[in-house]
Amino acid sequence: MDEKLIKEIARRVKETLKNPNIIPIEASGRHIHLSKEHVEVLFGKGYELKRKKELSQPGQYQCEERVTLVGPKGVIENVAVLGPERVRTQVEISKTDARQLGIDPPVRDSGDLDGSETIYIATRKAVIEAKESVIVAKRHIHMNSEDALKLKVKDKDIVNVRVKSDRPVIFEDVVIRVSDKYKLSMHIDFDEANASSFENGMVGEIIS
Known part of the structure; x- marks a missing residue:
């Protein structure tokens, strides 16, 4: 130093x-919090996310897994998955990311997902449509x-x-x-x- x-x-x-x-x-860079249901669809039945490193907030961690976001106008690969799993899948991106994907997510508090944007989430194993899941975090x-x-x-x-x-x-x-x-x-x-x-x-x- x-x-x-x-x-x-x-x-x-x-x-x-x-x-x-x-x-x-x-x-905070773009990332995704997955529900248990979506973890199993994207990675396999009974799959458990693999902890990679701890984050600054206690109990939060980055996982080894990565996903791809697919929008009407573009794709963003290698998006970090954060744990632990949540009740609902939540995708947090910037306005710049949103323009690349061709979507218009609202600026919201974490967890406020009703009426938010929809995105496709892909891995090598599967693709899902995550309805009302995308926000720009306030x-x-x-x-x-x-x-x-x-x-x-x-x-x-x-x-x-x-x-x-x-x-x-x-x-x-x-x-x-x-x-x-x-x-x-x-x-x-x-x-x-x-x-x-x-x-x-x-x-x-x-x-x-």
Whole structure:
């Protein structure tokens, strides 16, 4: 690790310690959460997803399996599958991905799938039509109840976050999600990451 990067990380750590409103930011790429039913159709009866690596949120992990998304105008291959399995299949993509596929998914909170977009999901074994499964994830902040108390917010509050980067921006309409299963982190997609010149270690500040 070069000296310049070490100094920049040290600066951000000091800033975080001084300012209680500082939130670490992570960029989330396109991915899919599969239902048990769809896992078995796509990979075989009784198939269990293989855990590859843990993610920042406790209990969440990336799987070894990959799928292909097929839309009216295009295909996106090698899409990451995240575990554990969910009750309903959920596909999270960016607006740029959506244009490539030829679909128009709504910006929604995770789990809010009624009336969302439909996509075909393919593996070497099968192809399924996943109805009402595709969203562009609304930017959000995960935190536990202790974090919420410190930051003076509550579950489902909406805040604005000023991103501290070489290309500073203010993200509005950021939803707070509180659970004692969560670790403090703001999640944005790759379109938002590119707009704010994202790099690892980037932080934001809740300003309202």
